[in-house]
Amino acid sequence: MKLPMVNNKKTDPTDIGRRQFMKSGAAMVTVTLAPGVTIMAYGGSAESQANPATRWGLLIDVNKCTKDCDECVTACSKENGWQDTGNPETDAQWIRKIDLLNPETGLEQSLAVMCQHCEDAPCVDVCPTGASFKRPDGIVLVDKHTCIGCRYCMMACPYKARSFIHEPVTDQKPYAPRGKGTVEGCTLCVHRVDVGGTPACVEACNTTGNGAMIFGNLNDPESEIAIQLATYASSAIRSDLGLNPGVRYQNL
Amino acid sequence: MQRFLTAFWIALLAFGNSANAQDSDLFPDIPKALYELETPHPDDIRINHMNYLRHDRDATVRLGDRGIEFSLKSCIDCHAVRGPDTSFVTIESDRYFCKACHISVGINIDCFQCHNSRPEAVDFSGLFEADASGVLKAYLEEISQ
């Protein structure tokens, strides 16, 4: 029997023949033909890629972000599958609430801090293998396939936004793989953003929280986030470093 | 020995009569997929799956391409194997799809140190239950053995 499909060499990824039968994507159709035999067809959505003209960002209004609320943290943990295992020093935290007190004036504030998705991210610069990288649309991620677990990015990050996975992990979320010995951090819920969604923290903040977070495209002057930034004063944490973070704060 | 076996299987799959190869006692007992694809392509996938997965994972992780052809997630969804309790087994089980071949060729894979080896919580058992007939139930029992 001849096997026309067999090809030991590296195949051209744009080979049309193969592309037809296994388009994975949002929609999936299964048809039961006979008991035990089902045909599965993947109807991929139109091919999408991170758009270099886009720069995703967050705007957090510190006045609305109250001390007692941690809906964003809970939502992120649930969405991405990181949790409290009873070892606070080694547990991962992709997003956390920080309480501030100005000892001079007595002003108390509270805000959510996660990966700030810097334009000039120190973690990207220092990563020896290039596992820490910035997508064309400005989202800073760890490619866990090439992360060797050296933790230099954790040394370099000014925001303490990265965590090292200290223990074996099981039962991960399928869209948020994570495993022992690699570094991780906020992905800006890239799996949601890529299909037109918003990050889980923003969604939670706007439904059960105080509506303190706006997600959007900083490069689109029509977007709500860009209008807010153009209208009201905002700042970035440690703006003195000149990293141009994608996460901005109002009333900080 | 492991290296030899790997070469042996690839040679058999690529150039031999695949029907004969699969009849051999040495051929691993590969669990059946839950669904059939519109175009069957097992020989190609057996030989090139790692290259396809590597190429497409980079497209997704690095460029955010969600319309890729080969995602580990869809492999896992379709090649899930049910254990005796009809729930899907994990990579810990020797019945796990990837393990059937990978044990016999002695190649260690580390995909599942990070990726969940089971399909998404929304599994496809519902599709079967929806029009559950006696035949389907029998089939479920059969594959769970």
Add this chain to the structure above:
Amino acid sequence: MAKTMFSEVKSTPQFWGTLVILGAFVGAAAMSVLYIEKYGHIVTGMNNQIVWGLPHVFAIFLIVAASGALNVASIESVFGKADYKPASRLSSVLAIALLMGGLAALVLDLGRADRLIIAMTKYNFRSIFAWNVLLYTGFIGVVAVYLYMQMARGIPAIWLRSAGIAAFIWRLALTTGTGSIFGWLVARSAYDAAIMAPLFISMSFSFGLAMFMLVSTCTKRLTGQGFNDVLRLRMARLLGVFAAVVLYFTAVQHLSNMYVAEHWNVVKFILLNGGIYTQLFWIGQVILGGIVPMAILFHPSLARKTKPLMAAVLLIILGGFAQLYVIVIGGQAFPLDMFPGLEVSSSFFDGVINSYTPSIYEWALGLGAVALAFIITGIAIKILRILPEATSE
């Protein structure tokens, strides 16, 4: 001056016994690595605050000392001091061995040590860490060629000198790179200073020469082969100068940080109220690792006697560990200053002094790396003509 004759060392029970003891340390390190690999870094003292721990202190010490250990050979072939020749081969061997030990500790502590091949094949050239991978492996190659030039017959003097100069320049680049791992961390106020590179170079001169004197004295005791006391005294005086230079750069480092208001808190932490780090700094590095050994090394008669001299050498080595512990761990123990002037608190240890207690596995890994460096040196002097013959003095 008589021509120096080199030979392989003889097999003695003491020699092999020492290798066996060192081998036990390496074995313990190997078991620790497997244990950490299986259960994850949770079994170590490291955490999300102190991300680099004791293995990194050992690794950086060995890497820094490696480049410094080469100085003895450089003095001979680059700076033309012929009386250092009996010591020059051991200098090159020790440089390679210490670097291998340091690299072993570094890569075996990786979260995914199994992915070493990725570290060797994928480079991000914006990363000083990636450059260091190349500088370290290149150093081994350059020094190996240099060692060959030192040992081969009929090599023209200009070749030897060129190889020596190449190795010397390479080692300066290597230590600059190692210091810059910290110096270029803009986020952390304890680091973020260009002086880290020259500070590390001065440390390498001091720690490297101290390690060389320790090893050469031990091998002379074990094998009877080595160089004479006149050369040793010259090295002792030189070591005293190097120790002084380290103290000088340390003083400049802290003085210039004091002047920067935003760094004042971290200077205060290290120098005044940092608990263990303050003690390690003043007692470990400055007094026991600096002033006391300097007093011995410059003393007219003490520096000539083996026991006080070895005490001074060991104090410099231990002081060097203390210094690196303060730099690596102390620098991370001090919290990131994300909101200057504000008091911060969170469930993720923001704004608090972080604690770190090294586990037995980290000690085992670090000491195993040191033992590995000594084993490599031992094997080299056994199979190659590294040490001068006992009669040739």
